[in-house]
Amino acid sequence: MQHLLATTLSLAVLAVLPACAKDAPPPAANAESSAPASPAADVNAGADAGATSDTGLVLPTVLVHKSPSCGCCGNWVTHMQEAGFQVEVRNVDNVNEVKERVGVPLGKGSCHTAEVGGYFVEGHVPAADVKRLLTDAPEAKGLVVPGMPAGSPGMEMPDGRVQPYTVELVAHDGSTSEFSRHGE
Secondary structure (H helix, E strand, O other), X not given: XXXXXXXXXXXXXXXHOHHHHOOOOOOOOOOEEOOOOOOXXXXXXXXXXXXXXXXXXXXXXXXXXXXXXXXXXXXXXXXXXXXXXXXXXXXXXXXXXXXXHXXXXXXXXXXXXXXXXXXXXXXXXXXXXXXXXXXHOOOOOEEEOXXXXXOOOOOOOOOOOOOOEEEEEEOOOOOEEEEEEEOO
């Protein structure tokens, strides 16, 4: 039974992967930059004061590194903007260079990497978890959602289904621990 469930979930993920290959939605005014990210940029890039959340938290600007043709990355950018973040997008040919620079652990990657408030955010992390990260300010490198779980922000399913997934907190030594769970 578990094998059947795993196979079904794998097929569901494969069904939504083409969303990543679609052309990204048009960017908001002044939200997109096609200039390549500087390899020397530090983790605090994009950490200037952005918007203020409904709880009074000053939200730093989110700097997103993504492929120019990734539609699901554009959907995640929209999710972050709708949550009150100002977002700067940098289309890059090799997102892996950014992942290596900020310290995304091997096997924990996704299709885009963001930098916000001195942390990295890898993949389809919900905006609420990013806000919690910024509020709690743990001693860590950032958050990851490995892969591209169906139903996560930017990977929404037409029928509203959410594949259960875990957001992981990445410690300075590269180890991970559970930060939050979704879709259960």
